[in-house]
Amino acid sequence: MKPPKFDYHAPTSVDEALALLARYGGDAKVLAGGQSLMPLLNFRLSRPAALVDLNRIPSLAYIREEQGRVSFGAMTRQRAVEFSPVVKARVPLLAEATRWVAHLPIRTRGTIGGSIAHADPSAEYPAVLTALEGEVVARGPKGERVIEAKDLFQTYLTTSLEPEEILVEVRLPVTPAGAGYALEEFARRHGDFAIVAIACVVVRDGQRCTRARLATAGTGPVPVRLRAAEEILERDGLGEAALEAAARRASELVSPDADIHASADYRRHLTGVLTRRALTRALGVARG
Amino acid sequence: MADLVTVRLKVNGVEREGRCEPRKLLVDFLREDLGLTGTHVGCEHGICGACTILLDGQAARSCIMLAVQADGAELMTVEGLAQDGKLHPLQEAFREHHGLQCGFCTPGMLMTSLDLLRTNPTPTDEEIREGISAVLCRCTGYQGIVNAVRAAARTPGGSR
Ligand SMILES: Cc1cc2nc3c(=O)[nH]c(=O)nc-3n(C[C@H](O)[C@H](O)[C@H](O)COP(=O)(O)OP(=O)(O)OC[C@H]3O[C@@H](n4cnc5c(N)ncnc54)[C@H](O)[C@@H]3O)c2cc1C
Ligand code: FES
Ligand code: FES
Numbered sequence: 461m462k463p464p465k466f467d468y469h470a471p472t473s474v475d476e477a478l479a480l481l482a483r484y485g486g487d488a489k490v491l492a493g494g495q496s497l498m499p500l501l502n503f504r505l506s507r508p509a510a511l512v513d514l515n516r517i518p519s520l521a522y523i524r525e526e527q528g529r530v531s532f533g534a535m536t537r538q539r540a541v542e543f544s545p546v547v548k549a550r551v552p553l554l555a556e557a558t559r560w561v562a563h564l565p566i567r568t569r570g571t572i573g574g575s576i577a578h579a580d581p582s583a584e585y586p587a588v589l590t591a592l593e594g595e596v597v598a599r600g601p602k603g604e605r606v607i608e609a610k611d612l613f614q615t616y617l618t619t620s621l622e623p624e625e626i627l628v629e630v631r632l633p634v635t636p637a638g639a640g641y642a643l644e645e646f647a648r649r650h651g652d653f654a655i656v657a658i659a660c661v662v663v664r665d666g667q668r669c670t671r672a673r674l675a676t677a678g679t680g681p682v683p684v685r686l687r688a689a690e691e692i693l694e695r696d697g698l699g700e701a702a703l704e705a706a707a708r709r710a711s712e713l714v715s716p717d718a719d720i721h722a723s724a725d726y727r728r729h730l731t732g733v734l735t736r737r738a739l740t741r742a743l744g745v746a747r748g
Numbered sequence: 749m750a751d752l753v754t755v756r757l758k759v760n761g762v763e764r765e766g767r768c769e770p771r772k773l774l775v776d777f778l779r780e781d782l783g784l785t786g787t788h789v790g791c792e793h794g795i796c797g798a799c800t801i802l803l804d805g806q807a808a809r810s811c812i813m814l815a816v817q818a819d820g821a822e823l824m825t826v827e828g829l830a831q832d833g834k835l836h837p838l839q840e841a842f843r844e845h846h847g848l849q850c851g852f853c854t855p856g857m858l859m860t861s862l863d864l865l866r867t868n869p870t871p872t873d874e875e876i877r878e879g880i881s882a883v884l885c886r887c888t889g890y891q892g893i894v895n896a897v898r899a900a901a902r903t904p905g906g907s908r
Contacts (some may be wrong), residue, residue: 461771462792468753468770468816498812499793502773511770515817539806541869558841563882565800565807650881 463501467510472517474599477626480512482601486623488512492535492574493515495566518532520573520628525550532630534573537562541572550634551590553661560643563651573627576612579619582653583679584643586613588651590683591659591675594632600625635746639663640746643647645677646730648721654678655722656730658710658740662693664746670705674738679714681732686710689735698743707736750871755819759784760828770816775799777815778825786826786855790884795885801825807863807882826855829862837897837903840864849887849895856883861897865907873898 467488471477481488491497500506514520520535523544530550532541541547542558561567561575561584575585576596589596589609596607600622605654612619621627635641645657656678663671672693674686689710696702711732718724750765759782762851766781773792778784778801792811799811806894829836838858841847847856857880864871864879871879876897877890885893900906 461769463771464774465771468814494749494812495794502793502812513817564863564879565795565797565809565882566794568806569813650878
């Protein structure tokens, strides 16, 4: 047997799941797609007293457009996001990012909620949530609360969710029609976690930029919103010099760590290069 | 011994049942409890893809899923591809185009390719490469596999 022993529960409602989490007082873990948690269990790096499996709660899987945003049930599979016409039309950056999330047979199980709750610093969805200024809805013993992207990611693999809370919904504002968007990533192999990725949205009005959004993956413990680079574009427009300056600024705004995959310098360099590429490609699809 | 759970599921069209601990991985359940050793187990943590099966019609890694989670599900493993002693068109194509050498990755390659062709019946070479990047092969250098999947896509019934 590879995983350590645990009690296994497969509740059919969120209330039941919350009651189970409360009963174990922080010693239970939620099991979503299992694509990050099961490897940790197989290595026995995680030893929860119990698993609370959300896979039998059908009400947690949906994609809905409402009030200027698209809402996703936490258990919506990455593969469902990939094929959703609503996502393609309303939050195309997420559709593009999904093709970078792992591989086909992983996306069939992996969930949007799990990817965000897991908070891997090299994962694409947290970068997209940050760039789009999305939010998540958490439910716990004290009821429901909304957490903005900027308050969610704390450090490596750590969010501001409490152990007895469940992330139930992810909300992304609809991207204005005609906005440019791009996700640029460098990884060793397709489907690997990013060494660096840049998520980007630009809204243009001729040569003016009315809104720029840039966020990173792989440049430190949490996604970094490149606000000072965005400001350059919003102030100076979308000419070559401004794009160049924004890319340079982007690389100064991150302080990545070195690991076996890449040095800190290389990651900083990639941040500039990928920002430039993302902006160029985003402008290619932008109208207005 | 921890409490055992009963797992009932349909594999390759046949109702099967077994009892195991909740922590038993689906791949081990298939191999050890149901005797279906066609599904291989390599890395045991989701990287290599050797253990890929179809779960309710979609490719999934059986090493990072619990057997108990498959209770009530419909599975297809590599053993379910050939019908009445006749190889599936994908298997024919792998044989024809040198899509395998040692064969260790082959069950995972076949099941992944099957989902790929079902969801994208006319993939470009780029899309084939992206699809099979989910499975590691130490032997072929992949070119034969790409050729095989491309050929199967052009064969009637290749994504059956
Ligand atoms: C080979 C391989 C390659 C991969 N490559 C990438 C990649 O390139 N990019 C990428 O982003 N990801 C990648 N992944 C990870 C994959 O996207 C996972 O699906 C994702 O990280 C976790 O989602 P999950 O639904 O599988 O969650 P699980 O593995 O079930 O859970 C992960 C963690 O989040 C917690 N959790 C899950 N859901 C909730 C919830 N609703 N509320 C509260 N807590 C919750 C769990 O308790 C656990 O701690 C890869 C995985 C593998 C195996
Ligand atoms: S054995 Fe399942 S992915 Fe390697
Ligand atoms: S044929 Fe040997 S690993 Fe692929």
